Amino acid sequence: MVLIFGGVYQGKLDYAIERFGLCEADVFRCSEDECTAPGHERIIYEIDKWILALVRAEQDTDAVVKRFIENNKNTIVICNDISCGVVPVDPIMRVWRESVGRALAEFAGASDEVVRIFCGIPAVLK
Numbered sequence: 001m002v003l004i005f006g007g008v009y010q011g012k013l014d015y016a017i018e019r020f021g022l023c024e025a026d027v028f029r030c031s032e033d034e035c036t037a038p039g040h041e042r043i044i045y046e047i048d049k050w051i052l053a054l055v056r057a058e059q060d061t062d063a064v065v066k067r068f069i070e071n072n073k074n075t076i077v078i079c080n081d082i083s084c085g086v087v088p089v090d091p092i093m094r095v096w097r098e099s100v101g102r103a104l105a106e107f108a109g110a111s112d113e114v115v116r117i118f119c120g121i122p123a124v125l126k
Contacts, residue, residue, distance in 0.1 A: 001112060011119075012078045022042055025041075030044065035057045038068070047077050048082060
């Protein structure tokens with residue numbers, strides 16, 4: 001597994017496509033309205049949106065993320081870093097933020113490579 005994370009609009013998807021020689025057909029785009037597990041495409045993009053759908057559906061995000069990791073060892077996971085800024089007032093958004101933080105820790109631990117993208121510049125952390 002490879003984890004690529006960073007702020008919104010920092011070039012994470014472009015980096016992954018170029019770095020791994022993939023194309024748009026290799027990308028599963030997550031939706032904040034769909035709890036169905038991402039497909040078996042090579043790149044899972046904006047997995048934070050999928051986690052939001054799980055939170056809204058009151059699912060155990062920690063357990064679901066662990067199952068996802070077990071079944072997707074060769075996947076490139078791209079996640080928006082939502083850990084910075086003001087803590088949300090909305091309780092659902094706070095739970096989502098915490099859930100994404102825990103998920104990022106799980107993804108990073110299971111990944112062979114972890115890359116943070118900032119201003120389009122990759123920084124390999126692992």
